Amino acid sequence: MAAGRSKSLYITYIRVYVKKLTLSVREDLAERAKARSRGLGSLSRLVEDFLESIDGEGLADVLCGELGLDCAEPLTTPGEIAARRPRALGPPTAALVAEMRRERAGRL
Secondary structure (H helix, E strand, O other): OOOOOOOOOOOOOOOOOOOOOOOOOOHHHHHHHHHHHOOOOOHHHHHHHHHHHHOHHHHHHHHHHHHOOOOOOOOOOHHHHHHHOOOOOOOOHHHHHHHHHHHHHHHO
16 A cells, blocks of 8 residues: 555444334244244244245345345336236237137138
């Protein structure tokens, strides 16, 4: 490093807000889950991991982070894709197929 030059260190703090959640589960299941979670971390962390695993966007964020990918664009859900599709201009496919079958049957 050249004389008179210094390196700067920037630290970004990310504040994560935690929401307290009350769950109702069978007592025997709660006790088994607590016992099992002792070796794996906290029960809260296990529930959080499970909820992330069923949340497609959360799972994608984790995978992007682990793979070092820039996934800043939000995921598009299948419902959003279907809603953005252009509407068909002609008759429904089922009607076209039925017409083709009638024509073929007429030729036989």
